[in-house]
Amino acid sequence: MTLPSHARVVIIGGGVIGCSVAYHLAKLGWTDIVLLERKKLTSGTTWHAAGLIAQLRATKNMTKLAKYSQELYGGLEVETGIATGFKRCGSITVALTEERQEEIFRQAAMARAFGVDVERITPDEVKARYAHLNIDGVKAGVYLEKDGQGDPANIALALAKGARQNGALIKEDARVTQITRAGRRAASITWETQGQTGQITCDHVVNCAGMWGHEVGRMAGVNVPLHACEHFYIVTEAIPGLTQLPVLRVPDECAYYKEDAGKMLLGAFEPNAKPWGMDGIPSNFEFDQLPEDFDHFEPILESAVARLPMLAEAGIHTFFNGPESFTPDDAYHLGLAPELDNFWVAAGFNSIGIQSAGGAGMALAQWMDTGEKPFDLGDVDIARMQPFQGNKTYLYERSKETLGLLYADHYPFRQKETARGIRRSPLHQHLLNEGAVMGEFAGWERANWFARGSQEAQYDYTWKRQSFFENIAAEHRAIRENVGLYDMSSFGKIRVEGRDAEAFMNYIGGGDYAGPVGKITYTQFLNKTGGIEADVTVTRLSETAYLVVTPAAARLADETWMRRHQGDFNVVITDVTAAEAVLAVMGPNARTLLERVSPNDFSNATNPFGTAQEVEIGMGLARVHRVSYVGELGWEVYVSSDQAAHVFETLHRAGQDMNMTLCGLHMMDSCRIEKAFRHFGHDITCEDHVLEAGLGFAVKTEKPDFIGRDAVLRKKDEGLSMRLLQFKLTDPEPLLYHAEPILRDGEVVSYLTSGAYGHHLGAALGMGYVPCKGEALANVLASTYEIDVAGTRVCADVSSKPFYDPKSERVKV
Template identity: 80%
Template sequence: MAIPTQARVVIIGGGVVGCSVAYHLTKAGWQDVVLLERKQLTSGTTWHAAGLIAQLRATANMTKLAKYSQELYGSLEEETGVATGFKRCGSITVALTEHRKQEIFRQASMARAFGVEVEEISPAEVKAKYEHLNIEDVQAGVYLPLDGQGDPANIALALAKGARQRGAVVAERTNVTGVTRDGRRITGLSWQNEQGEAGEIACEHVVNCAGMWGHQVGRMLNTNVPLQACEHFYIVTEAIAGLTQMPVLRVPDECAYYKEDAGKMLLGAFEPVSKPWGPIPDSFEFDQLPEDFDHFEPILEAACNRLPMLAEAGIHTFFNGPESFTPDDAYHLGLAPEMDNVWVAAGFNSVGIQSAGGAGMALAAWMESGEKPFDLGDVDISRMQPFQGNKHYLWERSRETLGLLYADHFPYRQKATARGVRRTPFHQQLLDNGAVMGELAGWERANWFADAGQKRAYEYSWGRQNWFENSAREHRAVRENVGIYDMSSFGKIRVEGPDATAFLNHIGGGQYDVAPGKIVYTQFLNERAGIEADVTVTRLTETAYLVVTPAATRLADQTWMQRHVGDFRVVITDVTPGEGVLAVMGPKARDLLQKLSPADFSNAVNPFGTAQEIEIGMGLARVHRVTYVGELGWEVYVSADMACHVFETLWEEARGMGASLCGMHMMDSCRIEKAFRHFGHDITCEDHVLEAGLGFAVKTDKPAFIGRDAVLRKKEEGLKNRLLQFKLTDPEPLLFHNEALIRDGEFVGYLSSGNYGHSLGAAIGMGYVPCAGETAAEVLASRYEIEIAGVRVAAEASLRPMYDPKSERVKV
């Protein structure tokens, strides 16, 4: 078939993901869909994938996409006539340690909250379902009866055929060699095939589905797609007499998975230290990498003990093939932040087959409507920071990320590789005072402070970790005295120009026509009144504002603003590294600052929600009177050159008052007591601002702004969900997030966030409860429980913050 000279969309890459995107776009009615594959369909990673198809993922929406993939693959054969090999054989995950048992039982509770059929099973029940398994040290198992497996290449070919049947052009052996660019848009692609023919396609959209080539294709398209190819090993045995269909078996404590296929057994590994691979030769097509038996041998040795039949079976195939991994083990999906018509679906971290159907569906829906169909924050490409495209960084981080798929997924687990890239001005001073660092978006951040002589490292578990009491003391310091913590990593975006006020009033739900020095807590909404960003906006001058964002969403929030500039005369600039920020919080915060500055910190001069320029020590700073911990306090903004001096000045005086340096864990435990929302967990693009309980921040009496109509509609229709705060009645269990939420004996949802409330004396969670047609009193009258690793724990519920519900402490 001839390649057209014009297309609505060109998809680059013919693996299972590219085929899925083509399938779903044509299913949505898109015409002029062209898919270009450099070699042959499936010839990169898809052809050698293991084909495991699981339903349960880490979040509700990722689970929704995985379940959709299963349903799609079950119907593809009937639609296209191509056999996909899909069968629901079930899956079993076994735990060999108490830590892993706690993890998989928590996952089982989460599965129930997400509507996935699941069953916790004993070692004897594991043996009954998987007779070949040595259960000598098996502690427990989890069984998902509807999980399955399929033929990866045929699934991709079926998707490609479905797309062709609806008019898509699928061209193999056709390489994209260059692009034509106009500002933030790609207007055309150049191509050349193996026959030496060449041409150009004018296009409205481009989708990067290039798999392990996604990084270099991304560069060609002026976008950042951080991923790295790694070697992935498995063996396939000779035929084993009497071996029949078995569930997929995962033994993560031994880094192994097992799949029966046509009377043979496949054993694959996600070893703790992996082997990055590259550069990829231009000739790569259905290729294998050199064997490395020494690398695989420890996995095989443990497997022969776990599945004794393997010791007797001959090895038919020793396979080593490359797969792409991202810095955080989540795939990349969505509109690339650097461009306005370049989309990405790549970097699937060995879960491409089970993810491809749902990812293709979600991306097609996003491209069709121009808005995310639901929250895709876990995988949205805009979560990636620009530096994460650095090749050295990717090489180092990927040595760890492959193995993390089967590592213990402890709460608060920190990545160990590729650390120290982004440091705040206070980094060394915090280390000198006992800081234990965590990492977020590349930023090194003090998470907690160790005592003298205490090991400065995490000791992970599902119970109270080694830093629990340290953080509790930091929490109490902020509640009772004063605590100082580093907020420099939070995004700082300067919006300035003659139309700055009008622009912000268009994009945000708040009222920004305020006096200079005024701070507005606000949300940027989409047309459905879902929350795209949760920020504070400080008016600095008549024409300049500072928008402060969470560290992880700075790029996404800035991109959202830039895409809505239109004709407004504004300039939007990231100024995050230019200022250090120290939060000074607690009932004695005013006393501390007053000792160090001649400025007036009284309510009369500097009330809550205002900023002022001050002298501090021998330097200058700007203080914002806001709080994310629910106490009297100020955020001290100081230029990077004076940051160390201001820290020394503050800390020297604060120590004499018995103050504490504090970390991010303290900030989260304090904020959840106050029921402050956490973006990405409690509030997302699919959570309506009124249902999130943030209607007070939306000013519908101002002229039209994005989402205003949806806010007014919801006021008329009434709420369908309410975000509640929960406190466990038992002080011992811990909450993290995604625990199942039970109302009057029925599963109604899951916790969006959780932490321990040291002042309230128990674990605190937040979560949405369906409430259509109900009053607030009726919602609160119910009996609530939280399921934790299969155990139901009673919980009190509240619509008002359980800590300082009237915010009297904040405004004192």
């Protein structure tokens, strides 16, 4: 086979995801598609995958992709003539603890909101569907009739054949050795096969290299954080009389079971995994397996024999140990790499590659074809990964945990335990000294709550009220009634400077940035459909400089969005996150506290809401931004990192006789939900129209030209199809987190995009989009609403305005 000198796209890697991307691009009419596989198709991870195919994922769009995979695999055999082994045999997940029961019942409720058929079943009903199972200790189960299983290698080969039938060129035994860059583009790849080498120039590159994805990314200067881990399963000898069974998951025993051709496969996601390939993956690795480690697997097997007694009589035919790649957060990588404008990634599938590959390939192909995400892919967008997460030591340490997290209890607020302490605020030790309990977000150690008195400064997880529930309540009260101090240093800070800074900001964002120095604008960056790509505040620092402040995890994505739309604007865009610490002083007595430590004027006349000014604090200098994400009078104090400790000590000391309270970021989420402030990535995403999100006030369509303007004007003419509303449970006991179904007049119509407990209002609150095409707001609000909490319907009040301080009077006093 002769390889071309140029291709529209070169796909690196011939596992199931590489074949899926090639298949879907070809289906979209792309020509000049070249897929290069270093050895043989499927020879890395795909060939030994267990082939479990489930529909339900943690979010609506991930579920949409998994459902698409099922539908695709069901028709591939007819299209290509290659048997995929796809069977809808159903799946059962059982709970052995009350906590796991709560989790799977919440997942079942979520499934209904996402259009997935799911059934809650009793232990006896579990037994009726899975007679071989010992149900001792089983509390409950959930059954998904349309879940299934398939032959992983043949699914990939069918996708490859489908791609070839539509014109794609697939070359095996062709290893990529170099990727050449030209500016912000990958210009060419160099390949090697059987002693020959060649080069292909290309318009696009897709990294589908699986556990080699990190290495391939490095060739192009692209960060693809993933690490291989050993993954174990056994296959028994044939068991007489064994017939097709549903896939069975017993996550409390870290085990899954699959009947296959009269044999049983038992696989494990053990809590402490074994990373592999620390010194790189051997160049000759092909259809290989790793050495057996029966001692490591034995605890899983021991529990499994008790759970499925027939295993005690069945001989072991195969003890398999093969490598699979895992990412730092257990979500795969998909999308356009931040470092380049034509380098795409689809890798790191965390042992769910077969069920994900169909949908992921479809979504990536559509994104590549149109230049726009087909829907929100924030959960898996490669731009969520921080640069430091490509560090090999970090990946080694984190991967020990992430494999096991697949079957761990997915408690709310659960924190990663490995690879911690990497990014620290200048105030880190000060906060620890005061009892801070740290969580990790985008690598940052952040004070989430403060232990009091003799209370242990650690999480104690549950789906009910957690051990720190009252701590958050006390911090919440301090913000509402007195004054609180908390660290916001992790929030991203991007400086935009140059002679065209004002013009650039007015193009990139929906707000008006032409105001005086010191003006703060709450704003969104929109895409061409009016969806929200970023939710930020923009402060004018000078005639030619702005500071864009963004959520910690969104900093890289937002900076990349600006760079990709910089065009000919004469500006310099710089990440300055680490340069300044940020302390929030919030609450009715915030002004009093600041006046104690500063000679500056904090009155409305001098420093009204939405403005910034430079001040003295103690013996240091700072800049105070009068804004609030908690709905109270307050200031964010920006201070250079070298003076941050002094400013903290000054504020902390001055607040002692005022009963000032140190607060954590769980409090911030509790306060913001009462005020119906949107959370980017949950309540507002790239597929949520800014007007339907209730943020039309932040968009200034009188400006002549900005990204998304036409879409905003169209929506104004067409009217809203959805409205983001706030809900408050009438029962103060249940807790809300996210994705709970919303019922309108008894019918499921949507789900909560976020939820938290409102300690001032005394009930859990959430937000969610409700369909309303052609309806007046009054009619939407006149309906009866309930929220499904783990299968129990709870009545809820509804409002289009915040339940707390709807006129926003408290921030302006």
